[in-house]
Amino acid sequence: MESSADSTTGSSPCFVTSVRVAFGDCDPANIVYFPNFYRWLDQSTHDLCEAAGFELVAVRRERQWVGFPLAEAGARFHRPATINDQLRIETRVREWRPKMFLLDHRIFRDGLLLVEGWQTRFIGVHLPGQGRRLAALPIPREFIQAVDRLMT
Amino acid sequence: MESSADSTTGSSPCFVTSVRVAFGDCDPANIVYFPNFYRWLDQSTHDLCEAAGFELVAVRRERQWVGFPLAEAGARFHRPATINDQLRIETRVREWRPKMFLLDHRIFRDGLLLVEGWQTRFIGVHLPGQGRRLAALPIPREFIQAVDRLMT
Amino acid sequence: MESSADSTTGSSPCFVTSVRVAFGDCDPANIVYFPNFYRWLDQSTHDLCEAAGFELVAVRRERQWVGFPLAEAGARFHRPATINDQLRIETRVREWRPKMFLLDHRIFRDGLLLVEGWQTRFIGVHLPGQGRRLAALPIPREFIQAVDRLMT
Amino acid sequence: MESSADSTTGSSPCFVTSVRVAFGDCDPANIVYFPNFYRWLDQSTHDLCEAAGFELVAVRRERQWVGFPLAEAGARFHRPATINDQLRIETRVREWRPKMFLLDHRIFRDGLLLVEGWQTRFIGVHLPGQGRRLAALPIPREFIQAVDRLMT
Numbered sequence: 320m321e322s323s324a325d326s327t328t329g330s331s332p333c334f335v336t337s338v339r340v341a342f343g344d345c346d347p348a349n350i351v352y353f354p355n356f357y358r359w360l361d362q363s364t365h366d367l368c369e370a371a372g373f374e375l376v377a378v379r380r381e382r383q384w385v386g387f388p389l390a391e392a393g394a395r396f397h398r399p400a401t402i403n404d405q406l407r408i409e410t411r412v413r414e415w416r417p418k419m420f421l422l423d424h425r426i427f428r429d430g431l432l433l434v435e436g437w438q439t440r441f442i443g444v445h446l447p448g449q450g451r452r453l454a455a456l457p458i459p460r461e462f463i464q465a466v467d468r469l470m471t
Numbered sequence: 472m473e474s475s476a477d478s479t480t481g482s483s484p485c486f487v488t489s490v491r492v493a494f495g496d497c498d499p500a501n502i503v504y505f506p507n508f509y510r511w512l513d514q515s516t517h518d519l520c521e522a523a524g525f526e527l528v529a530v531r532r533e534r535q536w537v538g539f540p541l542a543e544a545g546a547r548f549h550r551p552a553t554i555n556d557q558l559r560i561e562t563r564v565r566e567w568r569p570k571m572f573l574l575d576h577r578i579f580r581d582g583l584l585l586v587e588g589w590q591t592r593f594i595g596v597h598l599p600g601q602g603r604r605l606a607a608l609p610i611p612r613e614f615i616q617a618v619d620r621l622m623t
Numbered sequence: 624m625e626s627s628a629d630s631t632t633g634s635s636p637c638f639v640t641s642v643r644v645a646f647g648d649c650d651p652a653n654i655v656y657f658p659n660f661y662r663w664l665d666q667s668t669h670d671l672c673e674a675a676g677f678e679l680v681a682v683r684r685e686r687q688w689v690g691f692p693l694a695e696a697g698a699r700f701h702r703p704a705t706i707n708d709q710l711r712i713e714t715r716v717r718e719w720r721p722k723m724f725l726l727d728h729r730i731f732r733d734g735l736l737l738v739e740g741w742q743t744r745f746i747g748v749h750l751p752g753q754g755r756r757l758a759a760l761p762i763p764r765e766f767i768q769a770v771d772r773l774m775t
Numbered sequence: 776m777e778s779s780a781d782s783t784t785g786s787s788p789c790f791v792t793s794v795r796v797a798f799g800d801c802d803p804a805n806i807v808y809f810p811n812f813y814r815w816l817d818q819s820t821h822d823l824c825e826a827a828g829f830e831l832v833a834v835r836r837e838r839q840w841v842g843f844p845l846a847e848a849g850a851r852f853h854r855p856a857t858i859n860d861q862l863r864i865e866t867r868v869r870e871w872r873p874k875m876f877l878l879d880h881r882i883f884r885d886g887l888l889l890v891e892g893w894q895t896r897f898i899g900v901h902l903p904g905q906g907r908r909l910a911a912l913p914i915p916r917e918f919i920q921a922v923d924r925l926m927t
Contacts, residue, residue, distance in 0.1 A: 341818050342831055348537045349651045354509040362797050375798055376858050385500050393545025399603060402832050451551060493666050494679055501803045514645050527646055528706050554680050652841050658813040689804045697849025703907060
């Protein structure tokens with residue numbers, strides 16, 4: 320992953336990770352089985368948070384955050400990917416809300432846009448008496464600043 | 472799966488399937504890892520097509536359809552599910568377009584809405600000289616009628 | 624799943640579950656991607672434990688067992704399975720050791736043996752000062768009796 | 776991946792790859808859900824074959840090999856891995872048989888042995904009139920030489 324800004328492929332600074340498609344990621348149509356794209360977009364968000372200083376194991380242990388759960392996620396699949404394709408994943412934070420952050424993802428192969436994804440996330444915490452339902456923490460200013468710094 | 476119409480939980484007739492959450496479907500937050508929801512919504516669409524007489528292995532062999540690829544898919548996650556939860560999945564076709572069909576999904580546990588999903592699908596075929604990119608077949612009238620019949 | 628004994632296919636009483644192969648379980652060779660077999664054998668063991676009265680969520684909450692981790696697992700793949708195959712999974716406990724239990728699994732399609740699997744499991748508990756490494760609980764007599772009762 | 780020989784951790788030359796554990800690879804016990812280890816060992820074998828000049832997409836297209844299917848696979852799980860662990864995977868060919876090759880794998884984290892795996896593989900081809908069952912090609916001498924060359 321590259322923690323520095325990158326603006327060559329998209330129109331604005333972004334955080335870049337990469338993934339190589341495995342045989343086992345593909346289906347009988349010989350293309351990536353689509354839920355795997357969501358796995359990779361999930362990982363790219365975790366990589367972004369880690370690069371910003373909020374590594375998942377650490378925030379779980381030190382801040383009692385459960386993680387960065389999804390309120391919504393979607394994707395448009397423009398072109399398929401297949402075995403051993405090298406994919407470039409661009410991640411941008413589109414919007415900060417008081418308790419939510421909205422991410423945009425774009426997946427490329429050799430400069431060709433394959434997938435556009437979006438996610439609405441929050442910082443999940445367990446509140447007393449709420450069972451396993453996760454509450455959304457007001458997003459700390461230091462988190463916003465650290466993430467934004469990766470994209471300028 | 473139930474191939475008959477069912478209107479008790481949602482507001483209109485739908486196709487109903489079910490799934491039980493496995494230990495391995497859940498993540499360190501002790502809830503379903505979200506890409507698995509897409510796996511189950513994928514299967515519910517395949518079950519719908521099969522109930523309508525368009526079983527995947529058969530259409531691949533007899534009609535040279537590759538399957539029912541996704542152009543777009545998304546979901547809103549209202550509440551988590553966890554190990555051994557019994558989930559009810561409702562599927563509806565919201566709209567038929569000339570080469571696309573739009574599906575809505577709702578996932579319930581004990582009458583409680585957990586997830587709302589949507590998919591835009593087409594009937595994928597290989598056209599000569601197009602490589603692995605899939606073309607969208609004009610949706611046959613018999614397919615529309617057979618699917619609609621499951622929901623009235 | 625059937626909690627009663629069944630001796631028609633194998634040579635001795637066993638616990639029987641079933642699974643239907645999904646499109647997404649298969650790979651570009653159009654057959655089940657083999658790690659999925661391990662997923663299903665994992666689930667069949669969990670189903671066996673549940674039928675014996677040791678449901679995973681309950682033992683995690685009430686007995687502070689982490690679950691039934693694997694010390695070893697293997698499989699011989701005799702014939703492939705493909706999309707929409709209906710599989711029958713037979714599970715037997717081959718041996719009880721003081722802190723381990725050994726399971727044998729056989730997966731059939733229409734009476735044809737596809738896969739033979741084996742697992743060595745223990746009851747995992749967290750001991751103070753051992754970090755995330757799991758300790759093996761001496762297997763309680765009531766657990767052995769309840770599981771054995773399902774296979775006679 | 777490193778295509779050069781490496782003998783620091785194990786007792787003989789081997790092929791080395793690496794993988795980083797993702798959040799979604801882990802289960803409610805906060806450790807890698809074991810079928811994922813088989814996914815990674817599968818990939819390490821594919822990486823070995825590619826480094827030897829037998830990349831999967833190429834051999835499927837140019838030689839009509841289906842791939843490198845498994846006849847048997849197993850693993851001993853000594854210690855768990857968890858989120859963001861960086862794993863080193865060592866792969867060795869233990870034995871060449873006329874139509875089978877036997878592989879040994881060892882997974883380490885910081886020099887600590889976590890998992891030992893083994894696989895029996897063959898080169899799968901479709902023979903006329905055999906349906907979807909895969910036949911085993913006599914292993915070509917050039918394949919053996921190219922793989923062995925990576926481990927000396």
